[in-house]
Amino acid sequence: MSLTSAAVPLAVLGAGLGAMFAIGVLLVLRGLPLTSHVDLQQRIAPYLDRQAGGLRGRAGGQGAAEPWRLGNFLQPPARRLASLLDQTLGGADSVRRRLSQAGLAPDLEGFRVQQVLWGIGAAVLTGGLGSLFWWARGSSPTALLVVTACSALGGVMLRDQLLSRAATRRQQRILAEFPAVAELLALSVTAGEGTAQALDRVARSAGGELSTELETCLAQARTGASLPQALQGLSDRTASPPITRFVDGLVVAIQRGTPLGEVLRAQAQDARVAARQALVEEGGRREILMMVPVVFLVLPVTVLFAVYPGLSLLRISV
Template structure:
């Protein structure tokens, strides 16, 4: 009886395992890559509450926007790091809402006359419609600047790890683990895509599509050429790290050369009038007294 019961339990466990395998959906490499793309494009925090945007606001923005605006907004969102709760539909809804609110506010400001009313309505509507685009563009530029500033240090760490004996994937994992910021997030995404099934060149090419940093594009092109020609990666990384340090120094010198020009306008507008009052003021008073006595 004990043997029969044990055999029955084994048979039941086998049947349950077969049912679980059959019922479980198969996960393919293409599906996993699509899941990664979706998770990065609509990444939401755990505590976020998802609210659907009104469709009539999106329709207003779509009517006033050129064709292909959704792909253009998704490109902007990729450059900005896909902020949480922001999707192309929500950006379009924000543009429509900004159009209505900006137009109403401009009409309130110019309510004194018909001409001012029309001018305020038009100016407020235009400003409100493009406000979301300006904010998104600003966020993308700030993120790309952070990537540009972090790239030389990340390349130095990558070079040290590769020269110490680690492979390129392991060195990239060290960079993603020991650094913070947008560049570390992009490195982690590249590693995920490589682990799912993309080749190294494909993952790195996808990285260049999500950035506008010319130095990063040059680095990816150098890695791709090194892989095709059989050049050691350590040598390529060393040269690229040296070039990045030179470019960072040149960029700092360029910014330092721009400082005198930027200081000139506040100096002329704020400091020179006060200096003129202090220096020429007593002489002007003396001249006025002499002329009045005459």
């Protein structure tokens, strides 16, 4: 057995012992009074009225300590790294908009923490695999550090790309549901229901992302906001041109008192036309993509089969 192969089990054993020692140090530090963190809810819970049971329940009762979790220890440094990442990358408004489009809470700090965790996870995974290759084959430590740093950056960017993809897919689902929802709303209004009642009926009867947005809109209208303001919030969250035109027409019809049935039917027809046009455009793009293997794979082989016999005859004649 060579020295390199014998060193690999020892290295793995050393890594395991080091990880166990680090976990023990974290547990000891967590138990110290200087590192124990008391939440604000736990501080004010004994002075609250007994009727405020929800807050006291979440605070864990009178002086009840919250069970320790590793995430509680890692949360402060992760938040600091998230703040540094936000200052470096910027684009806070874009992230909040995409979070709203994806149907998530517009929590910028939480998303930055997720990016930091994704970067750390990618760096740890790449560093672990690279360390095994380094111990087994003796690769360059500098190259390992560069690859680990690039993988951390790739993990951060991958989380951002996944958010953009989730927002795009949700917008596509909303646009696919929009014509049917607009027609149902037009039928409800034509049948004599009010705008809020028609929106409530459509939100309860139809399922999907747009129905969820309508329920959110109605909840805002019931908690103090006017219906036009709630509809404008729906337009801002979706950030889709057809939904924006639909909301603008609906708000103008509500404010001016024009018949909503005709407006909603026209909006539904426009949505059908827009969906048909989007399908035609998507078909054109797919047709171009289908030509790529024909041009770059089939056509060269065909030309080769056509030209090669002639070249062979010329070579024989020469």
